[in-house]
Amino acid sequence: MNPLLEISFRVPFDKIRAEDVEPAVDELLVRAQKRLEETTASKDPLLALDTMTENLDYAMAVVRHLESVATTPELRAAYNAVQPKVSAFYSGLVLNEALWKAMKSYAATDEAKALTGTMKRYLTKTIDSFKRHGADLDLEGKARLKEIDVALAEVTTKFSENVLDSTNAWELVLTEEAKLAGLPPSAVAAAKAAAEAKGVEGWRFTLQGPSYLAVMTYLDDASIREQVWRAFNLRGGAEPFNNRPLIAKILELRREKARLLGFADFADLVLDDRMAHKGERAQTFLGDLREKTEKRFREENAELEAFAGRAVEPWDVGYYAEKQRLALYDFDEEELRPYFSLDRVAAGMFEIFGRVLGIVVKEEHGVPVWDAQVKTYAIEDSGSFYADWYPRENKRGGAWMDALLPKLGLICGNLTPPVDGKPALLTHREVETIFHEFGHLLHHLLSRVEVRSLAGTSVAWDFVELPSQIMENWCWERESLDLFARHYKTGELIPAELFEKMKRAKTFRAANGQMRQLGFGYVDLALHREWSAEKGDPAAWSRPILQQFAAAPLPENYAMITGFTHLFASPVAYGAGYYSYKWAEVLDADAFTRFKREGVFSAAAGQDYREKILSKGDSQDPAELYRSFMGRDPDPRALLERAGLA
Ligand SMILES: [Zn+2]
Numbered sequence: 185m186n187p188l189l190e191i192s193f194r195v196p197f198d199k200i201r202a203e204d205v206e207p208a209v210d211e212l213l214v215r216a217q218k219r220l221e222e223t224t225a226s227k228d229p230l231l232a233l234d235t236m237t238e239n240l241d242y243a244m245a246v247v248r249h250l251e252s253v254a255t256t257p258e259l260r261a262a263y264n265a266v267q268p269k270v271s272a273f274y275s276g277l278v279l280n281e282a283l284w285k286a287m288k289s290y291a292a293t294d295e296a297k298a299l300t301g302t303m304k305r306y307l308t309k310t311i312d313s314f315k316r317h318g319a320d321l322d323l324e325g326k327a328r329l330k331e332i333d334v335a336l337a338e339v340t341t342k343f344s345e346n347v348l349d350s351t352n353a354w355e356l357v358l359t360e361e362a363k364l365a366g367l368p369p370s371a372v373a374a375a376k377a378a379a380e381a382k383g384v385e386g387w388r389f390t391l392q393g394p395s396y397l398a399v400m401t402y403l404d405d406a407s408i409r410e411q412v413w414r415a416f417n418l419r420g421g422a423e424p425f426n427n428r429p430l431i432a433k434i435l436e437l438r439r440e441k442a443r444l445l446g447f448a449d450f451a452d453l454v455l456d457d458r459m460a461h462k463g464e465r466a467q468t469f470l471g472d473l474r475e476k477t478e479k480r481f482r483e484e485n486a487e488l489e490a491f492a493g494r495a496v497e498p499w500d501v502g503y504y505a506e507k508q509r510l511a512l513y514d515f516d517e518e519e520l521r522p523y524f525s526l527d528r529v530a531a532g533m534f535e536i537f538g539r540v541l542g543i544v545v546k547e548e549h550g551v552p553v554w555d556a557q558v559k560t561y562a563i564e565d566s567g568s569f570y571a572d573w574y575p576r577e578n579k580r581g582g583a584w585m586d587a588l589l590p591k592l593g594l595i596c597g598n599l600t601p602p603v604d605g606k607p608a609l610l611t612h613r614e615v616e617t618i619f620h621e622f623g624h625l626l627h628h629l630l631s632r633v634e635v636r637s638l639a640g641t642s643v644a645w646d647f648v649e650l651p652s653q654i655m656e657n658w659c660w661e662r663e664s665l666d667l668f669a670r671h672y673k674t675g676e677l678i679p680a681e682l683f684e685k686m687k688r689a690k691t692f693r694a695a696n697g698q699m700r701q702l703g704f705g706y707v708d709l710a711l712h713r714e715w716s717a718e719k720g721d722p723a724a725w726s727r728p729i730l731q732q733f734a735a736a737p738l739p740e741n742y743a744m745i746t747g748f749t750h751l752f753a754s755p756v757a758y759g760a761g762y763y764s765y766k767w768a769e770v771l772d773a774d775a776f777t778r779f780k781r782e783g784v785f786s787a788a789a790g791q792d793y794r795e796k797i798l799s800k801g802d803s804q805d806p807a808e809l810y811r812s813f814m815g816r817d818p819d820p821r822a823l824l825e826r827a828g829l830a
Contacts, residue, residue, distance in 0.1 A: 278317035421743035532668020567591025649768030691828030703733025
């Protein structure tokens with residue numbers, strides 16, 4: 185029996201083979217088609233719609249996940265083979281004439297008019313979504329829209345393959361120990377292990393997160409830093425993995441789609457059902473923060489150049505900033521690593537949110553997984569999850585949460601793996617990443633919304649990072665750190681002096697950090713609102729925009745956006761939505777002021793937060809949810825204060 189055909193809470197990861205994918209998806213498409221006909225004929229098509237594609241959703245989530253964490257050439261081929269038909273099926277739903285008619289007639293019934301609460305919102309959102317997806321277009325318009333969606337799925341898949349492949353295709357093997365000067369022992373050991381794994385002599389560096397960041401932050405030899413920086417910022421920027429024409433294609437398709445649907449541009453289309461509503465409002469929001477950040481940004485850059493004693497290049501910024509941080513604060517982030525062993529961090533995190541949110545997390549054993557490194561857990565009364573934290577060649581980069589079923593999720597990352605028989609010792613940023621993804625996971629698992637389509641993280645994109653980003657605040661409070669940050673050898677807490685330094689260093693170059701994020705948000709909105717084919721190569725066009733937010737002059741061939749998977753790795757992705765990170769930061773900094781006031785372990789504030797935000801999914805307007813928790817609208821002051829910019 186094909187293991188992808190039936191939903192199984194214990195996903196049989198050990199039994200799923202690449203050759204199962206196509207037959208299962210073909211069969212599930214046939215079944216979904218039948219369910220679609222039943223839905224159309226149903227007296228209550230709204231309720232039927234909510235669960236109509238459950239089996240197909242499940243199979244595709246499992247396959248997509250496996251392709252992300254345990255890919256093989258066969259699996260990738262199978263995934264690519266089914267993806268266009270599945271995408272065509274989904275985008276066909278909102279274009280299905282009979283379904284749209286059934287929905288409209290249902291909306292006109294007394295029963296529909298009497299709906300209240302979540303079901304009422306579901307109906308309104310469904311009708312709006314049909315319209316936004318072209319339900320009112322003529323036949324020709326609908327056909328074109330379908331072509332655009334299929335093309336977008338293909339081009340964006342190719343985009344993300346190019347990033348992965350160009351990342352893996354690059355390596356730097358150093359054979360002279362002297363060239364490693366400046367690197368901390370952990371990075372040297374990791375590079376040694378990476379070389380050994382490949383059967384080569386020396387130290388091997390890659391463009392994967394931990395390796396890249398260690399080189400950029402610590403390696404003394406500027407010419408090596410330059411080489412690595414240039415390779416990193418040219419990922420997907422040159423043949424045979426050239427994403428430049430793909431980005432142009434993606435932007436053109438997205439614009440055509442927006443116009444077809446009656447929107448000025450892609451930003452206005454995707455923001456229609458988000459908190460910001462319009463591209464212009466998002467850009468104004470970024471502009472306001474930029475204005476409040478720029479003065480300090482220029483000061484920081486002048487301070488860095490004064491410190492370095494010369495004009496800095498982009499590959500010098502991280503390096504000198506780290507030296508400057510040491511000089512100013514005598515603080516080396518590496519000093520914190522021994523206090524952050526992955527197992528203790530995870531256990532402490534469960535303990536903290538046990539107190540705050542009342543959850544009980546227990547490790548589960550004997551659950552089938554896709555790799556021996558994966559751990560499995562259950563949250564009492566709220567489902568189960570997988571955690572997969574270390575990088576592998578068959579796994580994509582970054583960190584993320586994904587949902588397989590309403591009560592089943594997973595969190596993945598590419599954290600520093602254990603070396604030399606020591607436990608995995610993390611940077612503080614990596615600890616924040618774990619808390620962040622766990623926040624997304626809780627938003628998914630603690631959801632108590634009865635309508636599947638409005639449950640969990642199915643919220644507006646500029647709201648979805650509130651539950652994740654707020655978690656990072658607990659990585660900065662003495663009380664909560666003391667629950668998990670203990671020296672892996674001695675069991676000691678972080679010394680008071682080190683903690684003070686860490687806090688003070690937090691606002692170090694905060695304006696640069698903020699400008700970097702604002703720059704990504706700006707370039708994203710500019711690409712989706714202003715770029716057009718006659719402006720030429722989008723990567724070259726983006727460079728002067730990003731330059732305004734960069735601490736050093738960017739080289740002519742700078743092509744950061746060709747590796748910008750956030751924007752281009754799927755048909756919509758974070759396209760025109762990158763601003764939402766800052767938007768959500770305003771929300772998270774502001775919302776955390778309640779815990780600052782009522783106590784970081786306050787079960788009362790936690791219960792309120794769980795009830796009014798975490799459990800609610802998209803069952804109410806996010807602005808209303810926020811007001812019900814805070815008693816007022818969000819205030820950007822808390823963000824500026826937290827960053828030391830106000
Ligand atoms: Zn996130």
